[in-house]
Amino acid sequence: MEESDDRDPTPPGLRLVRDLINTLDVETGADALAAADGLAVFAHDHGLTGRFTAKQDRADVIRLREGLRAACLAHTGAPVPAERLAELDALLRRAPLTLALDRDGAASLAPAEGLAGALVLTARVAAAVAAAAFDGTWRRLKVCEAHDCRWAYYDRSPAGRRRWCTMAVCGSRAKMRTYRARRASGAA
Template identity: 30%
Template sequence: MAGSIAAHTFRPRDLVGGHVVLDLVNTVTARDAQRVDWLDGYPRLLEWAALTGEFDTADLGALRQLAEAAPDEAASALERARELREALHALVTALIRQDAADAPDAAGAPERFEGHWKRAATAARFTLHGNTPQLRAGVEASGLDFLAHELALRAWDLLRSLPLERTRVCPGQRCGWVFVDSSRGGRRRWCDMATCGNSAKGRTHYRRTRTGDTDPQPPTR
């Protein structure tokens, strides 16, 4: 993935995808410009995972200990999580555009995701969550790949049921985040009105009142 890697403290406003898998995809910002990867290390991945509230704190604590004991292995696990993220981004955006079979940026994405899913499924256990059969990853079997494995398994469920008519790519400047519109009217355009939405409104107002001047820079997340 071309672009840069930058430290970022994750905040609740970074979780706008409507699903933890889409929030993983959105750990890269400015996909429509100079991409910036916010996962600058394995501890940052754990920070993000804790913020989502989707993972057991004991599991995250165990991963933190494993990462501290084996930093090189943690770095390799982080790279695999990034590879999963990029395969998912290519798949989801191609599905949104309805050109999954032909999109150049999706070339090889199904096979890449399949590889991640198969590794996750091999390490997973079959469980019943209420009356729902599930494959669930565990730290004991997956080790430092636990988050990538669990997210790959959840991504399979998401991709099969993704509401494409309500799944969108934010058109905001230096954004490109993916989100599911859960609003009643289904007319949500921006990932977050407080950032991209208000920024776009501000630029429009500025152009109307200061024609010919340089647009102000949109606020950073």
């Protein structure tokens, strides 16, 4: 899991994406969306209004979460599996966006009128990803390379090359495994 910091470096739009990915703790298997009210609680905590139909919306949101996890893992160098990418693209296509202008003439993307449930969340995620892709922060939202972690984090390192959510835990474990493998192959 990401090191705690009083100042969250994650851009506000990407916090929604990060928090959605992190509803599943891969290490423990705890899934915040699995609870009967898990999706409603997540939606409320992130300012999403509207009704979520438990069964279908939860399935769509879980597919969205896992597609985003794969996309953010790709930011560390692992390719997104074709079937996961196709599924994510299909979900995103179902959630249209509109261009909104404010009083100062600033433009932003927003979910289209009339969306409900998982489509509202998907559209908000799509708008956040689009804005982050435009300003260059999207590729800094990553998923830890550690197979037993897969926690989403924002890479604030100067070079943007972090591979683990925290060097103290996941990075150290990976380096220790590599060291032991080298020693074992050297002894053979």
